[in-house]
Each structure stands twice: as structure tokens, then as C-alpha cells.
Amino acid sequence: SQTIHQWPATLVQPVGSPLSLECTVEGTSNPNLYWYRQAAGRGLQLLFYSVGIGQISSEVPQNLSASRPQDRQFILSSKKLLLSDSGFYLCAWRGARRxxxxxxxxxxxxLTVL
Amino acid sequence: AQSVTQLDSHVSVSEGTPVLLRCNYSSSYSPSLFWYVQHPNKGLQLLLKYTSAATLVKGINGFEAEFKKSETSFHLTKPSAHMSDAAEYFCVVTNFGNEKLTFGTGTRLTIIP
Structure with missing residues (x-):
């Protein structure tokens, strides 16, 4: 069966510090991968998605970036965090087949940015 | 274009009574519709999905939803609420082959003992 992991579970960072969140999927090959952000009291916002290694589509221009160095690994990064980056970050996968x-x-x- | 409207931001029911969470959708193509549940500080768990097969869809934990094309609705129901059902519920729409899911704003379900 497929499982998806994210770490860390919680993170408190000062404004201006860098960020790296990691997501890995087990039990499947060539998944489509997604990063979402859920701000307090709001729905989910799609940030990035990837259909293959090195292929990243950005949905919202901001100071975040994503990378997919391996088939089942998806990383969300920032060089300098803003207060507005606080929120709950969710990674998701789906099968690429029809x-x-x-x-x-x-x-x-x-993620809490102070 | 696609959109989804969850008609109630908060629903409270007594334990053992029926649950109804309402969702209306809009889609230019034949939609795929989902209900997800999120417990506090947890990820989203798939409850059920509709993908143009049977219009009455049964999901996990006794939940079901009925796709009504004429009403563009996909309401979630459960005959008897349990305390463990207290959570946030999201109605979601997409189209086949579309990378983007469109989420409703969520309905917070409270269960009264």
C-alpha cells in the first residue's frame, strides 16, 4: 500500500530564516505530487505541483519554491520566511495513470513564523 | 471553470442523530466530486468520491453522498452521528485530467453529547 510522509511535523522559525519541508511517498512510482497551504480559518491553496522529476508548476507567485530531486520526493523551500508564510502545509500525491x-x-x- | 460552495460553515448535531453537510458545485465538464475529513492538526482523509458511476456513493465510517446533477449538489449524510465524527469536512471538485482540485471553505461539524 502507498504511504506519504512529511517532516517535520511542527516548525517554529524566525522571520527571514530559510525553510525546507520534505515529503516522500512510498509504494508507488511516478506519482503526481502537490504542495498545499492551509491558512487559519481558510481552505486549501495549491502552491506547486509536479508530474515528474525536475518538473515543477507554480500556482501562486510568492517567496516559496519547490523541487523534486527524486521520483518520490518533493521539497518546499524558502530563502527568507515572511510572517504570512505561517500555516499548515500539506503534501499530496495521486497516481499518474488514467x-x-x-x-x-x-x-x-x-509552520509558525515569528 | 469549476467551483464548490459549502452552504454551512458550522453544523452542530446531537450524538446519535443524522448528519447533513451541504455542498453545491459548478463545473464546465463532467465533474469528479470528493468529500475529505480533517481532524485537528491532521492531514485530509478521503471519505468518498463520485466519478460518474453510481449516483449514491458510500464511503468510510458510515458516510454517504448523493450526486444530483439537476440540483448540482453533492450533500454528505450519515444516519447516526458519533463523537468521533467531530471534524472539518471539505467538499472538492475537479475534472478528469485536471491537476487542480477546487476546495470548498469547509464545514466544521460539532457533535453534542
């Missing part, structure tokens, strides 16, 4: 439109979510990372 008909695989269901996205499965990881446990999330709670």
Missing part, C-alpha cells in the same frame, strides 16, 4: 484523479494527503507540517 483515471487516477484522487489525491491522497500527508499528515501535514504546522
Amino acid at each position: 483515471g487516477g484523479d484522487t489525491q491522497y494527503f500527508g499528515p501535514g507540517t504546522r
